[in-house]
Amino acid sequence: MNYKTRMRRGRRTDALRLLARGVTLTTDDLILPLFAVEGARKTESIDAMPGVFRMSADRLAEKCETLKCPGVMLFGVPPADTKDSTGSYALREDGVVPEAVRAIKKSRPDLAVITDLCLCGYTAHGHCGVLAESGEVDNDATIDLLGKSALVHAAAGADMVAPSAMMDHQVEAVRAALDGGGFSRIGIMSYAAKFASAFYGPFRDVADSSPEFGSRAGYQLPPENREEAVRDALLDEAEGADWLMVKPSLPYLDVLSELTAQTRLPVAAYQVSGEYSMIKSAAENGQIDETDAFFETLTAMKRAGAAAMITYWAEEAAEVLSRL
Ligand code: PBG
Secondary structure (H helix, E strand, O other): OOOOHHHHHOOOOHHHHHHHOOOOOOHHHHEEEEEEEEOOOOEEEEOOOOOOOOEEHHHHHHHHHOOOOOOOEEOOOOOHHOOEOOOOOOOOOHHHHHHHHHHHHOOOOOOEEEEEEHHHHHHOOOOOOOOOOOEOOHHHHHHHHHHHHHHHHHOOOOOEEEOOOOOHHHHHHHHHHHHHHHOOOEEEEEEEEEEEOOHHHHHHHHHOOOOOOOOOOOOOOHHHHOHHHHHHHHHHHHHOOOOEEEEEHHHHHHHHHHHHHOOOEEEEEEEEHHHHHHHHHHHHOOOOOHHHHHHHHHHHEEEEOOOOEEEHHHHHHHHHHHHO
8 A cells, every 4th residue: 555654664673763762761860769767887678668778878878879870869767766746856967867968978979969858757646747736737837847957958968958748838938948047059859749649658668657647638639630739839839949849650640741831940750669669569470571661661751741750760770771
């Protein structure tokens, strides 16, 4: 037949496919989440997330020495007996996060160190802020604490802080605190569109941050509502965020795509713990090829508009990509 259009012409050889390729993943697209614990020479494995470890500052610094992606996202896992009603450990200058930031910056000053800014890992009740008498999270008291915690991270040398509590005006409060403390050069990556998701399950085991009662649906986004998510994210831009983020990643690619169309800020996609564990388990059962699967998911995020991907595969993916 004399069909004019034949899509397969462009797919015939590797070279032709490469020339017409859409997005290409690079090591520069990746941010690795890291979990910091107290002590020295500690590497703790986590049942819920094979291949992910909680590490003391010295071990984190060692890991970062050979890391081939440009950024890390740091989470603090304080000792269980330090947790209290206000998450006061989050303000300690010798806490796990500031210590880890200093150690990593010493071994890799060139690495972008972004710190997660939330109270859920530090409060005894496991909610993302301090509680009002009603039992709900007190928004304005919480953002005040997030601002103070941001100052501790910035003073330790963090390049960006990433408020993840989903409190109203948290970006504004953190920006004001940083500017007031002489850290106007330190950026804010806002967890702008963070959904109330089942996919955070394994992370809550890692970070020991499950809410003791209720859920986070009173502050995280409802999965059903794209308009609300985009609106909330754009408010963070207006409050001075330097980056926005959509989280989880694959179930919310439509939100990512819509948001990147609505903003000129870079938008990160966070491939969360449940997304990681799902593929990992399928791979361990021999049902799926792990490397092919994670590359495909990361490609999907970049295609949907992500400027960077936060993924537990960042180290491995960057290793493979740097050898291509
Ligand atoms: C803290 C926070 C969470 C995650 C990142 N920051 C957990 C939560 O909201 O319960 C989840 C990350 C992941 O699942 O990989 N608020």
